[in-house]
Amino acid sequence: MTYQNETPHDPVQPTVRDRHAVMHGEIRQRICLLEYPPGMRLSEAALAEEFGTSRTPIRRVLARLEDEGLVQSHHGVGTIVTDSDIAELAQVYRLRIELTELVGRLDPEPPNEKFMLRFDSLVQRSAKVIATGTPHDFTRFDMEVFQVLLELTSNIPLRQTMERLYFQTKRIWLKTAIEAQLDLDEEVRIFHQELEAIQLALRSGDLNAAAHIQRAHISMSFQRLQQQNI
Amino acid sequence: MTYQNETPHDPVQPTVRDRHAVMHGEIRQRICLLEYPPGMRLSEAALAEEFGTSRTPIRRVLARLEDEGLVQSHHGVGTIVTDSDIAELAQVYRLRIELTELVGRLDPEPPNEKFMLRFDSLVQRSAKVIATGTPHDFTRFDMEVFQVLLELTSNIPLRQTMERLYFQTKRIWLKTAIEAQLDLDEEVRIFHQELEAIQLALRSGDLNAAAHIQRAHISMSFQRLQQQNI
DNA sequence: TCTTGATATGTTGTACACAATACAGAATTT
């Protein structure tokens, strides 16, 4: 996952790794945003045409998504976006909760000034999402915040694991929340409060506190979902 | 990763998933046992011939191994078994240590009688490994014990994550241990003691204690490696 | 009407030919 020969002044043409990363990220985002909802059948041929390539590189991407648990290919049938019941979801959530705490404890990366500025702008933007956001916008924003907060640890395998688990749960959360008619506006408001609390912790330089706040909110968020779902 | 249509009395011929799993497991084991040491170049054509298939399914396997961080493909060069410096290894170890504790805490699966019998036989076998074992045998045995102890949690994502991390570290540990002329006999003896301690904890029904013992030994094992390596 | 079988169609899986790339070593030039 490391890139060499990166010469910013002379933009090299995208290598095979770049193309793969772009397609993987794009399709993963579509799955996460429910543009490709659980149960939907993806067509290798259609994706190949859209991305201007043949089936082979697309199959490479879908294979990775299958290893990540987001799709499942069946010979003669198609490649189907996976679904999860509440039990599976609960397992991933329990693990995410524990790992989130580790971000503040394992190889913590104290935020520099640039990071704080970036985070401040995120907190401000969360107010806008409250005002005008759709579920789609909310999820996109949530993804962005997640990626930024992940920078608080320099432990690479921890980052990779958390990213993996995040994408396994977020889309199912969104789908279930919509089905259960969870009050998304309320969720956004709580998210805004969470960001403010994390901001405070980060300004105090207390990474552990920031991680624990995040941990608590992940836990509560899942609890709300379960209660509503009864 | 779930299989249906499994009819034990009528052995269905291996499906595409089975073939993939077999090849992946086999190559992964060879990498872990240093049969394919870091830096070695794997040939898609040769592997294809050995497994009696074409390059395409082999490439599917190597792609997964690349996502798991065990190999890295370079266009025009080859597929190289990856290496790790002590810093990378330390990151994975720190994460493994934390996750090991979770096995006893997250969705613990109390061992039944059958499990205990299986574990008892492992403890007995560890004595034999002390007597006649080669580094190769030791590692194979270690892998087996690891897989068995992983059954103590029913949390699937936790299992998958731990397995992934295990295979990232074990081979590097073995290689470094050999290079640093670590006393492998002593390591085996300590491992035997660890198994006896875990056995005691499991008989008391204390999964948490068993996990903490394992955690402690992973930590100490890495410490011994670092001290020797100076 | 229901069941059963055949068939047509669409999908993923596999094999293979070829393109793109990297690198070593010879050939050439300075």
Place this chain on the structure above:
DNA sequence: AAATTCTGTATTGTGTACAACATATCAAGA
């Protein structure tokens, strides 16, 4: 002699044809 260019060779990446497979549709028969 040193540097440089050229060229041969081996490897992974891509495109494509076809095989393997699952399923819906339809027809025939009980």
